[in-house]
Every structure is written in C-alpha cells, then in structure tokens.
Amino acid sequence: MSDKGGLHFEFDVDGGNFVSAGTASERVKNTLKQLGIAPFTVRRTAIAMYEGEINMVIHAGGGKAIVDITPEDIKIWLIDSGPGIEDIELAMQEGYSTAPEAIRMLGFGAGMGLSNMKKYSDIMEIDSRPGEGTKVFLQINLQKVQNG
Secondary structure (H helix, E strand, O other), X not given: OOOOOOEEEEEEEEOOOOOOOOXXXXXXXXXXXXXXXXXXXXXHHHHHHHHHHHHHHHHHOEEEEEEEEOOOXXXXXXXXXXXXXXXXXXXXXXXXXXXXXXXXXXXXXXXXXXXXXXXXXXXEEEEEEOOOEEEEEEEEEOOOOOOX
C-alpha cells in the first residue's frame, strides 16, 4: 500500500451488521478533520468510504477496509470475499440495486453505492469476479484546490 509515510488504518467490516456500519468511515472522517483536511475533501472521503462499507455489509457478508492517508492523497481499499459483481457496468448505473426488499425497507440498497463512490473519488477501480469477491480502490487527491 503506501510507503510514503502517513497514517495507515485497517478495519474489519461485519456483514449484515447495520449497527456498526459506517464505523470505519466515521473514524477516517474524524481523523481527516483533526488533520485539518479541507471540509469538502473530508465529506467526499466519508461518503465514498461509507458507500463501500454499506455494500460490504449488504452484499458481501463483510470485508476489510484499508486506508492510507498521506500529504498527497487518501487511498482506500475495500476488499471482500462475497459473491462478486456479475455486471460491473450495470451495477455502476444510478438506481440499479440487487439489495433484497428487506434491506430496502430499512432504507438501504437504493442503488447509489457504486455511483456515489465514483462521484466522490478522483480514481475508482473495481476488480470483481463472480464467486471470488470484490476489490475496490478509491483515491481522493489532497493537492487539488477545493471549492466547497
């Protein structure tokens, strides 16, 4: 992961546990605030990471979130061994969801997860194979001028 120095975090994300969902992104958000990172960048990072956490909670039976914060960027790896994504292009479409109705009744699974992750990061890469799980890489650059 990062060899430039900085902060490194690793979090376990529990599948099906909506009570603890968002704990990792909240911790990263608070750390970024303490570091004096621009509020717009803090918000982008928190949203992108939270969406990834929720996807692991809903679809993958949990996983791992790894975060490296350097003076240049924030890198996030979201890794699970769930069922994988059958059609990444389709899954990236806003509103597309494979969440069960019971999850939707809880207010989750609206089909905005992957599209929000892409929208709020500067780089997003997905590696997913059906039956083997999913790896998502997100990067949020810090050297950009923030307007919000």
